[in-house]
Amino acid sequence: MTNDFFREQLKQKGLKVTPQRVAIYEAVVNLNNHPTAEKIIDYIRRNHPNIAIGTVYKVLDSLVDNNLLKKVKNDKDIMRYDAVVSHHHHLYCSETDRIEDYEDELLDKLINEYFKNKKIEKFEIQDITLQITGKFNNN
Amino acid sequence: MTNDFFREQLKQKGLKVTPQRVAIYEAVVNLNNHPTAEKIIDYIRRNHPNIAIGTVYKVLDSLVDNNLLKKVKNDKDIMRYDAVVSHHHHLYCSETDRIEDYEDELLDKLINEYFKNKKIEKFEIQDITLQITGKFNNN
DNA sequence: CTGCGTGCAAATGGTTTGCACTACG
DNA sequence: CGTAGTGCAAACCATTTGCACGCAG
Numbered sequence: 492m493t494n495d496f497f498r499e500q501l502k503q504k505g506l507k508v509t510p511q512r513v514a515i516y517e518a519v520v521n522l523n524n525h526p527t528a529e530k531i532i533d534y535i536r537r538n539h540p541n542i543a544i545g546t547v548y549k550v551l552d553s554l555v556d557n558n559l560l561k562k563v564k565n566d567k568d569i570m571r572y573d574a575v576v577s578h579h580h581h582l583y584c585s586e587t588d589r590i591e592d593y594e595d596e597l598l599d600k601l602i603n604e605y606f607k608n609k610k611i612e613k614f615e616i617q618d619i620t621l622q623i624t625g626k627f628n629n630n
Numbered sequence: 631m632t633n634d635f636f637r638e639q640l641k642q643k644g645l646k647v648t649p650q651r652v653a654i655y656e657a658v659v660n661l662n663n664h665p666t667a668e669k670i671i672d673y674i675r676r677n678h679p680n681i682a683i684g685t686v687y688k689v690l691d692s693l694v695d696n697n698l699l700k701k702v703k704n705d706k707d708i709m710r711y712d713a714v715v716s717h718h719h720h721l722y723c724s725e726t727d728r729i730e731d732y733e734d735e736l737l738d739k740l741i742n743e744y745f746k747n748k749k750i751e752k753f754e755i756q757d758i759t760l761q762i763t764g765k766f767n768n769n
Numbered sequence: 770c771t772g773c774g775t776g777c778a779a780a781t782g783g784t785t786t787g788c789a790c791t792a793c794g
Numbered sequence: 795c796g797t798a799g800t801g802c803a804a805a806c807c808a809t810t811t812g813c814a815c816g817c818a819g
Contacts, residue, residue, distance in 0.1 A: 707783085
């Protein structure tokens with residue numbers, strides 16, 4: 492289960508398992524659309540009324556540092572968070588603030604193949620992420 | 631010349647040609663590495679000591695709205711600006727704050743071709759931009 | 770027990786806003 | 795001239811910080 496996986500990960504990274512960390516991680520997993528810190532705080536306060544805003548930011552930072560969460564950047568300048576840590580791209584809605592994960596191994600292979608042949612001068616590629624902007628057709 | 635081109639563009643968009651707008655545009659063109667608002671202000675103050683910070687932000691916003699500049703977002707949360715308006719990607723240095731433009735028509739064609747065949751469910755693509763992270767070898 | 774993690778509240782800093790004044794067209 | 799644009803300073807607000815206390819290991 493997600494919860495146990497997370498607790499195990501914390502231990503492995505030498506981080507203490509606290510109710511705050513568990514709650515924050517669960518919030519990011521359960522909330523859709525890559526929540527902002529504010530959304531996460533709202534969600535958590537239902538069950539943890541006393542959790543501090545500063546704590547949420549500190550926990551989010553340390554989880555990102557330890558690769559248990561990822562930061563997602565959008566056109567605005569508010570930071571959002573993603574519990575999907577594996578390599579993936581993002582679909583950005585041009586009309587709303589919706590952001591969806593997009594995994595596509597075939598595409599990744601195609602792009603890697605391309606850059607295997609065509610090097611960028613004086614630059615060693617470590618990671619390629621696509622920002623795909625467009626419109627969701629419904630829902 | 632760049633300057634005349636810019637003045638012409640302002641007129642066409644119905645924006646007044648002011649010394650502030652010209653100076654801000656020139657700053658973004660001349661400064662390398664996709665300057666922040668702060669860098670732009672420092673640069674301009676050499677010749678326009680009285681330009682207001684608020685004005686710089688307002689001008690940058692309106693130039694972006696009118697497609698005369700682009701915003702560049704990095705992992706941190708400070709906005710940076712780009713005078714290259716044509717479609718291109720960005721090379722992000724993983725160790726410094728350096729950001730370079732990267733144009734590659736062949737790559738664009740390859741990716742467009744790929745998505746011509748493989749549609750994303752319930753999503754209509756408008757634009758695809760790559761964030762290429764890595765290391766510059768020297769310089 | 771020991772120090773990592775938390776709560777709290779104040780500080781920070783990039784960006785925005787309101788308004789009177791200026792100058793472009 | 796009339797209004798878009800500017801200067802200024804205060805306001806905003808997401809995020810950070812410092813410190814005393816509390817709890818996980």
